[in-house]
Amino acid sequence: MQDRVLLIEDDEELRVLLARYLSNQGFQVREAANGEDGLALALGQNCDIVVLDIMLPDINGLEVLRQLRASTHLPVILLTARGDETDRIVGFEVGADDYIPKPCNPRELVARLQALLRRIAWEQHTDVDAGQNYGDLRLEPEQRRVYQDEKVLDLTATEYEILQVLLARAGSVVRKTDLMQWALGRRLEAYDRTLDMHISNLRKKLGNDDPPRIETVRGLGYSYRLPA
């Protein structure tokens, strides 16, 4: 199954060069020399991805993109003049998926095309991922839930994050400062007892076993004890 690329580019020399290269790389190539033709072809639903020059003789490339986005979400890579940051940013805002500065390296174009197509292929194949197990705990990231022996633990968002980080590092110590950064998303400041509180609440919800599931490593941090 070859992927079908639509190349919208007015510079004949560059267009032919790229078309030939893409074709050699196993793509099926459609060409358009102006915005109007390109838009019509793109809307015709028989290509998988679009390479679009911004500078076109008739309609501006960004306008083509805008009209395209009104009805489809076909992946689009923009060709922009090198260094023109404005076009790039506007392009993204209008809904481009990627851009390449001109003059462009064909290898890079192919790499980007493939990256984009691969992502789309992946997204469309939906896989249900089973939860990860840690002793009697099971993490279900999809549902953002933790099960303890088939019973759902009623955790808050922060508690979930903390537990998740501890479990990912189960058996080894997570320093308080890292735990803070990773689970709460901010730096641990002096006299901030927030983390201690969350740990306390978590322990309560996990059941206050002995020895505790979440061990304190004084002066360092915490560590989730894995079952033997």
Add this chain to the structure above:
Amino acid sequence: MQDRVLLIEDDEELRVLLARYLSNQGFQVREAANGEDGLALALGQNCDIVVLDIMLPDINGLEVLRQLRASTHLPVILLTARGDETDRIVGFEVGADDYIPKPCNPRELVARLQALLRRIAWEQHTDVDAGQNYGDLRLEPEQRRVYQDEKVLDLTATEYEILQVLLARAGSVVRKTDLMQWALGRRLEAYDRTLDMHISNLRKKLGNDDPPRIETVRGLGYSYRLPA
């Protein structure tokens, strides 16, 4: 609710700078100063997108990416040394979704993050299958109707869309921002309560059961509870 960015970058000065900027732009930021920590965090499934420096003190960024790709398809933006085309192309081949040359303009980083997130959000959207049953509910996409025990529910267009999305992902959490994008077709802005209103109305029409069919996952979104 806000998108969660994981920033893997060893240069503390740059990392803190970017983290602060991203945070001001409404992202939730997690930081990691080396490849090992970064990889562990990324695999923990509580970030939405990764910004990954290629030059890291321990594991090479490309290797981090490779290991990440072995099990997930989390979107990744690479930070590369300017002009190093090899890294860029290898990066794409390993599965990066985008790259930015260093030193990078924070505005451009944000633009790319948003472009990538928008694309992902769109691609992950899936429709329900025709005539699918969910407990006592049956969706008829051709007629755009929902039956509850053979009785048609009188839903508005938007309510139908929302329910459709929730059912397509029944059992797992749909984030507000995605729900907004998929059902209402626009981005969720701060203080926009539209979605909450529609959910409230939907619940009323579905019958205000207990426990509610549409569960609230505070700080994240909603989830349609599957029948046991």
Add this chain to the structure above:
DNA sequence: CCGGGCTTTACAGAACCTTTACCAGCCATT
């Protein structure tokens, strides 16, 4: 102009996070 549907506003209440306060160990020093 009317009515339905979408959005905004406003307020109340709930859930959550953080701070405060007090107490108990740990540890090095006296």
Add this chain to the structure above:
DNA sequence: AATGGCTGGTAAAGGTTCTGTAAAGCCCGG
């Protein structure tokens, strides 16, 4: 062993953010 500094546990209070929902406003097609 007693002292004092420091770290950690936790209850309770305080404050913030998020959510539910009624009501009013807005927009568009008829």
